Amino acid sequence: MSKSDFLNLALEDYLKAMLNIYDSEKIIKVSEIAKKLNISKASVTQTIAKLKKLGFVNQESYGPVTLTFTGMETAKRIRDKNKLIKKFLTEILDVDDKIAERDACLIEHVLSITTINKMYEFLKKIEKLNDENYFGKINIDAKEEEIMETIKVKTLKELGKGHKGKIIKVAAKSAIKKRFLEMGVTNGSEIEITGIAPLGDPIEVLIRGYKLSLRKSEAADIFVEEINK
Amino acid sequence: MDNKKKEKIFTIALVGNPNSGKTVIFNNLTGSRQHVGNWPGVTVEKKEGKLFYRKRIINVIDLPGIYSLNAQSEDEKVARDYLVFNKPDVVVNIIDSSNLERNLYLTTMLLEMGMNVVIALNMYDECNARKIKIDIKKLTDILRIPVVPTIATKKIGMKELISKIYEVMLNPSKCNLEIKYKSEIESDLDFMENMIKDYLTDSVDYPARWIALKLIEGEPELVKQIVKSLPEIITNKRKEIINNIENSSGEDVYVLISESRYDFIKNIIRDVIIHDNEESVTSVSDKIDRIVTNKFLGIPIFLIIMFGIFAITFKLGDPLKGWIEVFFEWLSKIASAGLTNLGAPGLLISLITKGIIGGLGSVLVFLPNIFLLFLAISLLEDSGYMARAAYVIDRFMHLFGLHGKAFIPLLIGFGCNVPAVMATRTLDNKKDRLITILINPLMSCSARLPVYILFTGVFFKKSQSLIVFSLYILGILLAIIMAFILNRFIYKGEEESFFIMELPPYRVPTIKEHFNSYVGKRQCLY
Numbered sequence: 001m002s003k004s005d006f007l008n009l010a011l012e013d014y015l016k017a018m019l020n021i022y023d024s025e026k027i028i029k030v031s032e033i034a035k036k037l038n039i040s041k042a043s044v045t046q047t048i049a050k051l052k053k054l055g056f057v058n059q060e061s062y063g064p065v066t067l068t069f070t071g072m073e074t075a076k077r078i079r080d081k082n083k084l085i086k087k088f089l090t091e092i093l094d095v096d097d098k099i100a101e102r103d104a105c106l107i108e109h110v111l112s113i114t115t116i117n118k119m120y121e122f123l124k125k126i127e128k129l130n131d132e133n134y135f136g137k138i139n140i141d142a143k144e145e146e147i148m149e150t151i152k153v154k155t156l157k158e159l160g161k162g163h164k165g166k167i168i169k170v171a172a173k174s175a176i177k178k179r180f181l182e183m184g185v186t187n188g189s190e191i192e193i194t195g196i197a198p199l200g201d202p203i204e205v206l207i208r209g210y211k212l213s214l215r216k217s218e219a220a221d222i223f224v225e226e227i228n229k
Numbered sequence: 230m231d232n233k234k235k236e237k238i239f240t241i242a243l244v245g246n247p248n249s250g251k252t253v254i255f256n257n258l259t260g261s262r263q264h265v266g267n268w269p270g271v272t273v274e275k276k277e278g279k280l281f282y283r284k285r286i287i288n289v290i291d292l293p294g295i296y297s298l299n300a301q302s303e304d305e306k307v308a309r310d311y312l313v314f315n316k317p318d319v320v321v322n323i324i325d326s327s328n329l330e331r332n333l334y335l336t337t338m339l340l341e342m343g344m345n346v347v348i349a350l351n352m353y354d355e356c357n358a359r360k361i362k363i364d365i366k367k368l369t370d371i372l373r374i375p376v377v378p379t380i381a382t383k384k385i386g387m388k389e390l391i392s393k394i395y396e397v398m399l400n401p402s403k404c405n406l407e408i409k410y411k412s413e414i415e416s417d418l419d420f421m422e423n424m425i426k427d428y429l430t431d432s433v434d435y436p437a438r439w440i441a442l443k444l445i446e447g448e449p450e451l452v453k454q455i456v457k458s459l460p461e462i463i464t465n466k467r468k469e470i471i472n473n474i475e476n477s478s479g480e481d482v483y484v485l486i487s488e489s490r491y492d493f494i495k496n497i498i499r500d501v502i503i504h505d506n507e508e509s510v511t512s513v514s515d516k517i518d519r520i521v522t523n524k525f526l527g528i529p530i531f532l533i534i535m536f537g538i539f540a541i542t543f544k545l546g547d548p549l550k551g552w553i554e555v556f557f558e559w560l561s562k563i564a565s566a567g568l569t570n571l572g573a574p575g576l577l578i579s580l581i582t583k584g585i586i587g588g589l590g591s592v593l594v595f596l597p598n599i600f601l602l603f604l605a606i607s608l609l610e611d612s613g614y615m616a617r618a619a620y621v622i623d624r625f626m627h628l629f630g631l632h633g634k635a636f637i638p639l640l641i642g643f644g645c646n647v648p649a650v651m652a653t654r655t656l657d658n659k660k661d662r663l664i665t666i667l668i669n670p671l672m673s674c675s676a677r678l679p680v681y682i683l684f685t686g687v688f689f690k691k692s693q694s695l696i697v698f699s700l701y702i703l704g705i706l707l708a709i710i711m712a713f714i715l716n717r718f719i720y721k722g723e724e725e726s727f728f729i730m731e732l733p734p735y736r737v738p739t740i741k742e743h744f745n746s747y748v749g750k751r752q753c754l755y
Contacts, residue, residue, distance in 0.1 A: 055479075174481070175301060175725040181487040182297035183729060184331045188488075195518070198527035199624035202728055208330045211732040213620045215627065218729055 010109050012078050013037060014047055015056065018067060019075035028065040050155070053171040054223070081116055082108050088119045154226060156191065156205070156219035164192040165224030172221040180222070184208040191224060239398050240288040240315070241280075244308065244339065245323030246332050247294030248613070248733035250351040253381040254323055255291040258391070271303045274654070282391055287398070290317065296331075298338045300451070303659060312342060313455070316434070319398050320344040321390070326363060326378070327355040327734065330498055336372070337408060337490045343436040345401045346374045347393050353378040353386070355734070359512060362503040371497055373406050382739055407438065410489035413478050414445070417470040421445060421463075428460050445470055446483050514613070514734040521617055531621045534614065535640055542602040543644045543675070549597035557590030595647045602641060602648045606655060611738035615655065616730060623728060629709045630716040632661040632726065639665065639708070642672030643701075649674075658726050664715045671708040673701050 017036045021028050030048065034041045048065055051057045056071035067075060082104050089100040159165050167189050170180050184207055185191070194211065195204035202215045245251045255263070259278025266275045276291035292311060293304035300306040312320065320339055324332040339346050348368075356363060369376045375393040379386030410418060421441035429440070435455060443452050444467045453459060474482050521530055561582045568578045609615040615634075623633030631639075634656050642649035649669050656662040673681070681697045689696045 170484075173725065176727050176729070177481075177484070178299055178301055179727055179729050181484065182299060182334060183731070184334065184491065186484075186488050186491055189491075195522060197522060197620050197624060198524050199621070201624040201627075202620060204522070204620070204732060208328075210328045210331060212729065213616070213732050214729045215623070215727075218727060 011047065011051060011054075011056075012109060013105075014044075014051065015067075015071065015075040016078050016082065018057070018065065019072070019079055022067065028067070030065065033065070053221075054169065078108070081111075084116060084119055084123070085111070087123060091123065154224060156193070156203075156222040156224055157216045159193050159224060159226065161193050161196055161203075164190060164227045166190055166227055167222060167224050169223040170221065171223065172218070176218065176221070183212055184210075185212070185222065190227070191222075238286055238288060239318045240290065241319040241321055241394060241398070242311065242317040243289065243291045243321050243323060244312075244335065245294060245351075246296055246325060246328075246335060248731065249294070249323045249325040249332065250381045251291060251294060251323045253739075254321070254349060254351065254379070254387075254390075255289065257381055257384060257387050258289050268307045271307060273303050273307045275307075280391070282395060295335065297335055298342075300448070302657060304657070312339075312344065313435075313451070318345065318401070319394050320346050321349055321394060322346050323349045323351050325355075326350045326353050327359050327361065329363065329502065330494055333494045333497065334490060337493060340372070340374075340406050341408065341436075341439050341442060343439060345397050347390070347397055348372070348374060348376040349381075349386070349390050350376055350378045351381050354380050354383075364501050364503055368497070368501045371500065408490065408493050411485050411492070413474055414482070414485055414489065417474065418442065418445065421466065421470060424463055424466060428463060429456050442486070445474075446486050447471075447481075512734065517735050518617070518732075521614070522621060527621050531618055534609075534618065535637070538602070538605045538609070538637065539640060539644060541605050542598055542641060542648065546598040546601045550594055553594050553596065554590070557586060557594070561586045561590075595645070598645055599648045599651055602652060606637065606652060608738050610655070611736065613733045613735040616732045619728075619730065620732065627728075630712045631665065632656055632658065632728065635661065635665040638669060639672055642669045642674060644675055646670050646672065646674045660716075660726050664712055667715060668708040668711050671704045671711065673704045 014033065014037070017033055018028050021032050021036065025032065030041055030044050033048075034044045037044070048057060048059055051071070052059060055068060056074060057065050057067055059065045085107050086100050086104040089095040089103060090097060095103070154165070156165070167185065167187055169187060170177055170185060172180060180186075189207060192206045193203055194206045197203070197213075202213045203219060204211055204213045206212075243251050243255055255276060255278065258280045262280075263276060263278035266277070267273070268275045273293055278289045278291070280287040280289050290311070292308040295302075295305045295308050298305060298309045298312070300309045311317075322336050322339055324336070336346070336348065350363065350365065350368075365376050365378060375397065377386055377390045377393055379390055381387070409415060418438070418441055421444060422438045425437040425440050429437075440452055440455070443449075444463070449459070449464070449467070471482055474485065478485060520526055564586060565578055565582045568581065606615070609618070618636070619633030621633075622636045626633050626635055635653070637655070638649045638652040640649075641652055646669055649672070650666050653662050653665045653669070656665060678697075681700055682693075685693045685696045685700075
């Protein structure tokens with residue numbers, strides 16, 4: 001699976017790659033992740049920062065990366081999701097192994113947990129599944145659904161003019177977080193980017209019916225899930 | 230009892246978001262009977278005035294414009310402390326009707342405190358323009374406090390507002406609206422509330438629920454200031470509750486409390502706003518913004534307006550400055566002549582002419598520039614453009630560790646540093662303000678030019694103009710370096726600087742309002 005297959009590597013791919021590196025080498029180095037995903041170390045570092053804020057990884061300054069408990073669980077589920085889809089494609093639809101591998105990598109980003117569970121149940125029913133390999137049926141638990149959904153987020157900085165999003169997490173330092181809260185920037189509120197200053201920074205957003213401006217560096221702390229208009 | 234009430238001088242406090250028209254209402258209530266000073270120990274302006282109604286004198290205090298009572302910035306701390314420790318008889322909460330949702334956040338915090346609130350639903354005409362209809366009766370019923378629609382700039386609704394304030398003043402109702410917080414917090418909050426009722430007996434003046442809330446929200450110092458000492462059983466339980474909530478929900482308690490308040494507000498909005506067409510109406514403000522913050526026109530427009538301010542301050546102000554200088558010279562001569570005739574000793578003559586008259590003159594001589602500058606700045610602020618100016622230039626300023634709003638003070642510094650430093654009051658953040666003030670003198674003011682010319686004429690005759698120019702540039706470079714050093718090393722620990730700033734709708738500033746405030750501001754300088 002290479003970068004050319006799709007435009008943006010999802011956070012899921014990072015977690016999957018990290019888990020694989022962990023299994024074979026125990027130590028997750030930024031350089032290893034970059035090699036595995038075929039991207040620059042700089043891109044990896046940026047995303048690690050994001051994953052850290054979301055609570056999936058930990059990293060001592062410039063040291064190796066470690067997966068947190070949540071990160072580990074999520075990564076395992078993502079890997080199993082991938083394995084499950086691949087199994088479904090090869091066993092049921094008789095798709096060629098290499099193609100199934102590539103397709104599974106793409107499909108896993110868009111399929112809902114409900115559908116994946118149905119695949120699981122189907123494969124179990126016709127006895128094509130060996131339980132020991134799998135992390136278990138993916139439970140449709142509210143929190144898990146949240147975690148899985150969280151992986152499809154962007155920061156407000158990346159959202160782009162004219163785009164709308166729903167705020168998932170405000171991961172700022174406490175002084176700035178309090179400022180955000182008093183201005184109405186809270187989890188669950190809708191936010192739309194309505195403009196950018198002539199010099200490229202700050203940006204203007206529409207929130208709770210009024211216009212707010214903030215620097216891109218401040219917007220980078222706000223995680224949103226994009227909503228289609 | 231009735232006699233006592235007649236004797237008592239009541240105090241009302243005005244509280245509201247910035248840009249909600251609070252100043253206009255303050256002017257409407259107090260007219261010219263206002264006085265501007267300073268809150269002790271901080272650089273926040275204090276505005277007080279008097280209102281005459283039904284043969285009573287009522288003190289009116291205008292608290293700084295704030296978004297919440299969190300006590301993070303100096304403004305918020307001043308307002309919060311005043312409300313908690315001075316306990317005004319009535320709090321008039323001024324709300325921008327076209328922005329009800331965010332404005333109500335402050336309202337919920339006032340209600341939590343158990344204050345006697347009267348709401349002035351200001352800028353009510355803008356609702357019609359934006360096709361928003363607010364069900365005032367329903368809002369009054371839900372919040373259980375009087376709600377008066379007002380259009381302060383046209384003096385509409387003021388009579389009803391004053392009469393409602395008067396009513397509440399004489400008959401304070403303990404409405405005690407209880408906001409329900411998120412389920413993770415509610416039961417613990419109740420428990421803490423009961424503990425406080427049992428263990429703290431000297432805090433009867435404040436709602437137990439509010440004290441419990443403050444303890445859990447993370448403000449034990451505030452509570453200690455009220456009750457002097459907290460029994461250990463309460464501090465222990467408090468730590469336990471905070472740990473429980475944060476571990477199970479994964480979120481800080483104050484975040485959950487904020488969200489609860491917004492949930493409460495969302496329910497109100499749903500019931501109270503009848504028509505909201507924010508999607509379809511591209512307001513006049515948006516249209517103006519398309520030009521003013523335009524990628525190509527934005528900076529040129531900004532530069533033209535900045536030049537305009539510079540021109541008003543100095544081109545208009547300098548002639549007036551000249552007159553004042555002439556006046557004081559004349560006064561000095563007359564005094565000197567007169568005193569000599571009376572046979573006064575030389576030392577006394579010197580004291581009066583050079584010391585007193587000369588001293589007074591050298592301070593008053595800045596008055597025209599300062600007055601004009603403040604007038605220009607406040608017109609910009611009230612029209613709403615000031616926010617856009619900061620927005621447009623911030624990236625450039627931030628490169629040097631400065632805030633967008635620092636542009637004007639630094640620009641004016643090239644004319645004269647005195648009004649420039651005073652202009653830094655537009656900066657909300659203390660750290661930004663301090664740094665801008667400290668580097669201001671590095672902007673070569675106009676008084677230095679003759680000195681530069683004199684010295685370069687003697688020592689650098691060949692490349693005079695180049696050297697003078699480089700002196701200006703040197704000043705700017707040094708300012709940039711100092712800003713960096715101050716930011717990184719000296720003021721590292723101060724309250725975090727941020728830009729997050731509202732872009733208020735454009736409004737037409739009324740000149741009359743400004744003269745009123747400026748009489749006040751002039752008083753405060755001296």
